[in-house]
Amino acid sequence: xxxxxxxxxxxxxxxxxxxxxxxxxxxxxxxxxxxxxxxxxxxxxxxxxxxxxxxxxxxxxxxxxxxxxxxxxxxxxxxxxxxxxxxxxxxxxxxxxxxxxxxxxxxxxxxxxxxxxxxxxxxxxxxxxxxxxxxxxxxxxxxxxxxxxxxxxxxxxxxxxxxxxxxxxxxxxxxxxxxxxxxxxxxxxxxxxxxxxxxxxxxxxxxxxxxxxxxxxxxxxxxxxxxxxxxxxxxxxxxxxxxxxxxxxxx
Numbered sequence: 001x002x003x004x005x006x007x008x009x010x011x012x013x014x015x016x017x018x019x020x021x022x023x024x025x026x027x028x029x030x031x032x033x034x035x036x037x038x039x040x041x042x043x044x045x046x047x048x049x050x051x052x053x054x055x056x057x058x059x060x061x062x063x064x065x066x067x068x069x070x071x072x073x074x075x076x077x078x079x080x081x082x083x084x085x086x087x088x089x090x091x092x093x094x095x096x097x098x099x100x101x102x103x104x105x106x107x108x109x110x111x112x113x114x115x116x117x118x119x120x121x122x123x124x125x126x127x128x129x130x131x132x133x134x135x136x137x138x139x140x141x142x143x144x145x146x147x148x149x150x151x152x153x154x155x156x157x158x159x160x161x162x163x164x165x166x167x168x169x170x171x172x173x174x175x176x177x178x179x180x181x182x183x184x185x186x187x188x189x190x191x192x193x194x195x196x197x198x199x200x201x202x203x204x205x206x207x208x209x210x211x212x213x214x215x216x217x218x219x220x221x222x223x224x225x226x227x228x229x230x231x232x233x234x235x236x237x238x239x240x241x242x243x244x245x246x247x248x249x250x251x
Contacts, residue, residue: 002032002033002068003030003031003032003033003066003068004031004032004033004067004068004069004148004149004181005030005031005054005065005066005067005068005149005181005183006030006031006064006065006066006067006068007027007028007029007030007050007053007054007063007064007065007066008028008063008064008065008066009026009027009028009062009063009064010024010026010027010028010050010053010060010062010063010064010065011024011025011026011027011060011061011062011063011206012024012046012049012053012058012060012061013061021205022205022206023046023049023205023206023207024046024049024050024053024060024206024207024208025206025207025208026063026208027046027050027063027207027208027209028063028209029200029209029212031149031181031183032181033181034179034180034181035181035182035197035198036172036175036176036181036182036184036195036196036197036198037182037183037184037196037197037198037199037200038183038184038185038186038191038192038193038195038196038198038199038200039183039184039185039186039199039200039202040186040187040189040192040199040200040201040202040242040246041201041202041203041204041207041210041246042202042203042204042205042246043187044204044205045202045203045204045205045207046202046205046206046207047185047202047207048153048154048185049207050185050207051074051151051153051183051185053065054067054072054149054151054183055072055074055151056072067149069148069149071145071146071147071148071149072147072148072149072150072151073094073142073143073145073147073149073150073151074142074151074153075138075139075142075150075151075152075153075155076153076155077153077154077155077157077158078158079126079134079135079137079138080138081126081134081137081138081141082126083125083126083127084125085125086122086123086124086125087113087118087121087122087123087124087125087126087129087137088109088110088113088122088123090126090137090141091109091112091113091137091140091141091144092105092106092109092141092144093141094141094142094144094145095109095144095145098145100145105144108144109140109144110122112140112143112144113140116136116139116140116170116174117133117136118133118136118137118140121133130163131158131159131160131163132159132163132166132167135155135156135159135167135171136167136170136171138155139155139171139174143174143178143180147180148180148181149181149182149183150175150180150181150182150183151182151183152182152183152184152185153185154185154186154187155171155184156168156171156186156188156191157186157187157188164188164191165227168191168194168195168226169225169226169227171195172194172195172225172226173223173225173226175195176223176224184196189239189242189243189246190230190235190239191226192242193215193229193235193238193239193242194226194227194229194230194235195226196215197214197215198212198213198214198215199212199213199215199238199242200212201213201242201245201246210245211245213238213241213242215238216234217229217232217234217235218234219232219233219234220232
């Protein structure tokens, strides 16, 4: 089995002048190539820290992080669009940084803008777009460098509920269409269940893996989309089980 990412007995401690905080303790899991995995857990349980470890922004205190690709895209809670660059120029920023700003790659960006409903707004500036459109633009920018591994740190949390549902559905369809290996950190159980192939539940800090769920929807016929998944009986069953896991951890 081909893993794109492996975490082996990871621990992470943060130090201050007066004390030490253990955020993660003996954490292990693997991510298969092409898999969409969500991580859920109590607030402050180290979910975002795990993404930073995988991206190489942090180093583990113990254990080993193995990432079998140099091509990683990271999308944060805020869209991080530059207000002085129009949408197209924002979307090719990663290409410029990585010296991949070829005519061919710029045309791929144009095609993504067409596919994701942003082409007519390519010359607009971020302040002229809705929150959902800005998040889609941020996703285009992230996908433009063709990452083998995509890390999403609560990318929809700043959106209102209706927009969050709509954008989450569109992003879920894009991830499956492009077959991009994805790790999504979220506190939203319905979001995790509807988008993912697998959900990993963390304990309270210091984080360990409490339980893992393989998410399958036999009732989802044809193209699997997050919105279709939300309308199945299986969706409710997964939600209740994961909710019980989290609720028991906070008693």
